[in-house]
Amino acid sequence: YSTQKSITQVSEPVTAQKDAVPSTDSQTAAVEKSFDEYKSALLAKDGARSTQYVNNSTITYYSDLLKSIKFDSKEQVQEKILADKLTILMIRSRYGDEALKLDDGKALFAFAVNKGLISEKSVVSIKTDSIAIDNNTAFLTYKVGDTVSPVKFKFTKEDNMWKLDLAYLIPVANLAFSQSAKQSGYTDDAFLFKILESMGGRAPTEEIWEPLSN
Secondary structure (H helix, E strand, C coil): CCCCCCCCCCCCCECCCCCCEECCHHHHHHHHHHHHHHHHHHHCCCHHHHHHHECHHHHHHHHHHHHHHHHCCHHHHHCCCHHHHHHHHHHHHHHHHHHHCCCCHHHHHHHHHHCCCCCHHHCCCEEEEEEEEECCEEEEEEEECCEEEEEEEEEEEECCEEEECCHHHHHHHHHHHHHHHHHHCCCHHHHHHHHHHHHHCCCCCHHHHCCCCC
16 A cells, blocks of 8 residues: 555545446547546646646545644544545644645645645556546546456536546545555554654654644
């Protein structure tokens, strides 16, 4: 399990929850264009450009993360899912001063892309296989090599543009992360601290449980 790309590890898409109908050529082209633009921005670490291609649900998710990074107590952080706890503690320990200057979820997402914290393996080796549309929701099936993945990326149409729903991927990313923690033999907190130590070169202190801003 990779720890370097740690911010929620949105590296594995989620299986679509229901079947959608095949899209028209124009719809397919619009979804694929948006996905290609997102991939280009992510690989270029262009945070500002990448925010144009993620949906409101994604930005809301990052807004909630930023609030937790700045203001949540240890008890509140402990209530989060494991992947979110890692993100909160990692940002506090490595980028605390910079995080305090961020205003909203869009700024945090752009910051994460700029710093290379959104996993590039979510896009670097995949090719679109098919796209299906259900009203204002699209599901993109992809290939890795010649193998079609059973999982899909989700898009929603907002302001007449197809945008990627990264928040949709979080539960599966968290499940994979939780399985890694369980297999490690450590407690969840010890597992998190081991990862943070490997990322930062030194063991974090208990101070990272404290909010950045009072």
